[in-house]
Amino acid sequence: MFNKMTRLVMLGSLSLGLLSGCATSDSAAVYSKGQMRQAQTVQLGTVVSVNNVKMEGQNNELLTLGGAALGGLAGSNVGGGKGAIAGGIIGALAGGFGTQAAQRSMGSKNALEVTVKLDGSGRMVSIVQDADIPLSAGQRVRLLSGGGDDRVVPY
Structure with a gap:
């Protein structure tokens, strides 16, 4: 044929x-070459909830x-x-x-929707990222923001 x-x-x-x-x-632990040597804003907070989701x-x-x-x-x-x-x-x-x-x-792959209550302002943010870093409710975390890629990592 x-x-x-x-x-x-x-x-x-x-x-x-x-x-x-x-x-x-989409991992919080993996940085692209373009993200290297770029300042990121760091906000401290506490995880309010972690939900398992599917990333398309x-x-x-x-x-x-x-x-x-x-x-x-x-x-x-x-x-x-x-x-x-x-x-x-x-x-x-x-x-x-x-x-x-x-x-x-x-x-599609497993991911986490992580909701964080930020210290000081009490503002709530939610980030979806790969499920490769274990996070749980009540855990202290850092919210890293910059260059359009936000991530939640343990403190």
């Missing part, structure tokens, strides 16, 4: 998409494009002439949407 070169190109595109989808972290997986455009390409190729083998064109279009749409849905559901 597919020649060897087509299979290699599709496999390479999908592999690149999978690798680039693993390049980010991220869409990778390259992987979605690969799914659309595969769906288009598969759909174009339906019928002949105009039927093959229509099948290719429908297959591309189905492959792209199907790949996006799979990425969101399979890429």
Whole structure:
């Protein structure tokens, strides 16, 4: 159905998409290179509640494009002439949407919604982050803010 070169190109595109989808972290313990040597505001507080939540997986455009390409190729083998064109279009749409849905559901992971009461002002804030740092109600914590990435870490 597919020649060897087509299979290699599709496999390479999908592999690149999978690798680039693993390049980010939502962990409070992991800093990106751009966050290094940047001042952060530190506020002390107490954890009021910790709730387990699911963090939805991220869409990778390259992987979605690969799914659309595969769906288009598969759909174009339906019928002949105009039927093959229509099948290719429908297959591309189905492959792209199907790949996006799979990425969101399979890429979801456990996370924590941490609500903190800040010292002094008594203001309450809530942050969702990876569930890789154990936090519990009543625990003293630091709320680190800066550069658009806030995190809650033990004090």
